[in-house]
Amino acid sequence: MAKEQHFDGVGVAKGIAMGPAYVRESWAADVAERHIPKNAVAKEQKRLKDAVQLARRQIRRLQSRIASKTNAAAEELGFMLDAYLHMLQDSRLVRGADQRIADKQVNAEAAVKAETDAIAEVFLNMDDTYIAARLDDILEVGNRLQRNLTKAPVKLFSAVPEGSIIVAEQLTPADTAQLDPAMVKGAATMLGSAEGHTAIMARALALPTVLGASGLMGGVKTGDFIIIDGSSGHIIVNPSPRTKTTFEARRAKHLKEVRSLNRLRNLPAITRDGSEVVLEANVELPIEMDMVMQAGAEGIGLLRSEFMFMNRDDVPSEDEQVESLRSVIGVMGKRPVTIRTLDVGAEKPVAALLNGIEEGAASNLGLRGIRLSLAQTDVLETQFRAILRAANSGTVRILLPMVSTVGEVRKAREILKKAAARLIRRGVVIPDPLPQIGAMIEVPGAALAADALAQVCDFLAIGSNDLTMYTLAIDRGNEHVAHMFDPLHPGVLRLIQFAAGAALRARIPISICGEMAGDPRYTALLLGLGLRELSMAPSNILQVKKRIREMDMAAANHRAGVIMDQVDAGRIAMLLDDFNALA
Ligand code: PEP
Ligand code: MG
Secondary structure: OOOOEEEEOEEEEOOEEEEEEEEEOOOOOOOOOOEOOHHHHHHHHHHHHHHHHHHHHHHHHHHHHHOOOOOHHHHHHHHHHHHHHHHHHOOHHHHHHHHHHHHHOEOHHHHHHHHHHHHHHHHHOOOOHHHHHHHHHHHHHHHHHHHHHHOOOOOOOOOOOOOEEEEEOOOOHHHHHOOOOOOEEEEEEOOOOOOOHHHHHHHHOOOOEEEOOOOHHHHOOOOOEEEEEOOOOEEEEOOOHHHHHHHHHHHHHHHHHHHHHHHHOOOOOEOOOOOEOEEEEEEOOHHHHHHHHHOOOOOEEEEEHHHHHOOOOOOOOHHHHHHHHHHHHHHHOOOEEEEEOOOOEOOEOOHHHHOOOOOOOOOOOOOOOHHHHHHOHHHHHHHHHHHHHHHOOOEEEEEEOOOOOHHHHHHHHHHHHHHHHHHHHOOOOOOOOOOEEEEEEOOHHHHHOHHHHHHHOOEEEEOHHHHHHHHHOOOOOOOOOHHHOOOOOHHHHHHHHHHHHHHHHHOOOEEEOOHHHHOHHHHHHHHHOOOOEEEEOHHHHHHHHHHHHOOOHHHHHHHHHHHHOOOOHHHHHHHHHHHHHHO
C-alpha cells in the first residue's frame, strides 16, 4: 500500500473533503496557426522571448516554494523544475521555435507547438524509458509556453471524474470559477494565498480548498486517495484507515456545526443590547444564489461583475450582461443589490479588455478597476446600460472599484447619465431616479479623503482586502509576504475608522465587504468602529450573525476604543481575542 504523506498549506475555504485526486499537470492551450507579415516577425519573436521569461519566473517561484522542504516529494519536484529551467535557457525547443517564426512566418504559439510536436516525434521513435521521461518534460515546457503566449482561458475541468479533488500547481480565479461544487469535492494547489481572488472564489463556492502547499505536485498522482482540511490547511495523500476515520469524525463534527447555525437563518442580526446590523452577501457567480437565500442575506452588498467577462475571448454584449444580471437581481426581489463595475487588472486579467494594453500596465498599481473602465469608456457605458436595464426588476446600486479621486466618481456619473439618455432615446424604461453611485474605499488615499468622496457619492463600501494590501504594501497574491498581511495593523484600522466617521458625518451609508467582514473574529471590532453593514461570502453570514447575537454593542464600542489606542498589531489581536473569548 502507498505510504501516507502529509503536506501543509493555507486553508482558505472551510470543510473536509476526501476522494480521488485529479492532478492537473500538462494541459495544452488551444493554439491556432496564423500567418504573419515579414515586418511582424521581430514582434512575434519578442512575444516568444517574453513568454520564456515569464515561464522562468513561474518556475523560480515554484522552486522558492519548495526550497525549505526536505521530503522526497519536494526533492523529486526540485529535479523536475531544474530540468524545466535548463530547457528554457537555451534549448532546441526555444531556438527552434524562434527560427520557425522567421522561416515560416507564423505566430509564436503555433511555432512553439510545431517545434514541440517535431521534437516529440523524434523522441517517440527512440525506444528508451529515460528518453520517454524527458519527453514529458519537453511537453510540459512547450505547454507552459503556449499557455503563457495565448493567455486564453482553457476549458480545464470538463474531463474530471465526479467526486474528485483537484490538485494543481496553481488555480487562477477564472479556473476556480469553472469548478462545479456538485461535481468536484475540493481543491489543493502549490501556489496562492488566503487573500487572493482564487481563495475568495473558493469560499464563494463553499468548496473546501487549501492553497500554497509546497511540494504537493511531487507527492500525488491522479487517482490517489486524498484528504484536504480547508480549515487547518492540512493535506493527507494515501491516508491510513486510521487517519481516514479521524478525518471522517472531524467532517461529521463540522457538518453538525453548520446544521446548528442554520437555525439562525430567519432570526435578526441584533446584539443583546438591541443594535441591529445588516448582513449582506458578496457574490462572485450566479451559482451562489441558492446559498445567498439559504443564508438569509438581507441583500447583495457586493456583486463582483467580473464573472460575466471571465473564461471568454470577447466582451459580453449588453443583452448578455442584462440576462446575467437579471439572474441575480431576480432572485433578490426587492432586497438591494449592489453591482460593482468591472474590476479588471492585477490578478484578475480579462484577455479581451487587456488586448492592446502593454504587458504590466494593468498591474496592482496600474490600470486596474475604474481606471481601466475610464480608459475604455465604451465598455463602461455598455455595462451601465446593462445595469440600468436589469435594474428595472429590483433595487440596484452601482459601486465603483479602485477609486482614488473625486474626479473618477464624477466622470463615471457623467457616463451613467449618457448611458441613461441613450436608453431613453431607444424607448427603454429605466429606473427614475437613477441608481445610487458609491465608491469602494480600498486605496489608502481614498480612505484619507473619504470625507471628500462622501460629497460626490451616495454611499461608500470599504474593501479591506485591497485597503490592507495598499496600506501595508503587501501583495495579496504573493505567498512570500502573505504572513504579513494583517488587517489589524493600526494603519489599516485607523483608515477604516476615519472612513466610517466620514460617512456618518456626511449622513451616507457605509459598508465593509472585504474578507474581514466575514470573519467572526473581527465582528466586534468592526461594529465598535462604527460599521453597521457587513457584506461577506454567503457561507460566513450565519456565523457572523451568531457572534452579533451573543455580544453587547456597548462593550464592543468600549473595546474598540481601547484597541484604537494601541500601536502594535500583536497587542490589538490579543485585546480582540480576549474580548471574543468572554462571549
Ligand atoms: C476588497 O478589496 O476588499 C474587495 C472587496 O474587493 P476585491 O476583493 O474584489 O478586490
Ligand atoms: Mg478590491
